[in-house]
Amino acid sequence: MSTVTPFHIAIPVHNLAECRTFYREILNCEEGRSSDHWVDFNLFGHQLVIHYKPKAEETNLHSNPVDGKDVPVPHYGVVLPWDTFENFSAELRDKGVQFVIEPYVRFKGEVGEQATMFFLDPAGNALEFKAFRDMGQLFAK
Numbered sequence: 826m827s828t829v830t831p832f833h834i835a836i837p838v839h840n841l842a843e844c845r846t847f848y849r850e851i852l853n854c855e856e857g858r859s860s861d862h863w864v865d866f867n868l869f870g871h872q873l874v875i876h877y878k879p880k881a882e883e884t885n886l887h888s889n890p891v892d893g894k895d896v897p898v899p900h901y902g903v904v905l906p907w908d909t910f911e912n913f914s915a916e917l918r919d920k921g922v923q924f925v926i927e928p929y930v931r932f933k934g935e936v937g938e939q940a941t942m943f944f945l946d947p948a949g950n951a952l953e954f955k956a957f958r959d960m961g962q963l964f965a966k
Contacts, residue, residue, distance in 0.1 A: 831870055832872070833872040834871070834901055835863075835873075835874040835875075835876050836875055836876065836877035836901070836948075836950050837875075837877075837948065837950075838877060838878065838950070839877070839878060839880035839881075839948050840948065840949070841862070841864065841875065841877045843947045843948075844864075844946055844947050844948055845859075847947050848864075848868075848873070848875065848925070848946070849916070851920050851922065852868070852919070853916075854868050854873065855867040855868070857872075861876065861877075862876060863875060868903060868930070869903045871903060875925055884951070886951065892931045892932075894928070894937040895925075895926075897945075900943065900950075900953045901952060901953070901957065902952045903952075903954055904955050904956065904963065905955070905956045906956060907956045907957070907958060909956070910954060910955070910956035911940070913954065914928040914940075914942055919940075922944050923944065923945075924943065924946055925943040925951065926941070926942060928940060928942035929942075930940065936962055936966075937954050937962050937965050938958040938959070940955060940956045940958075941954070941964055
């Protein structure tokens, strides 16, 4: 795998203040530039921007079955080192985060063994954080 550069993702939120607090206080993201309509965050070295968008009519979160669980689609997140994932998931539990899919290890003992967890931000955006036992298997078949 070549050197990974930071990604940039911009997501809609209907309550900028509530989501700003969530990303800063719950996910421990350092805040960067901002305006009345958007806020930049450092999400594990990647640039996440929350942009205000008026709340749309309620829609059901779509999911696809993966490993016997209903994985929310769309979702975004970061692949973390194993120890970082374990510490981060424990911190989220301590902060009372409600998981869509609780942290667990899938494909245990197989190619692509990974820890994963899913939860929603206050705007309903689905996040997945994961870690591979062997990062060299990130794209393994």
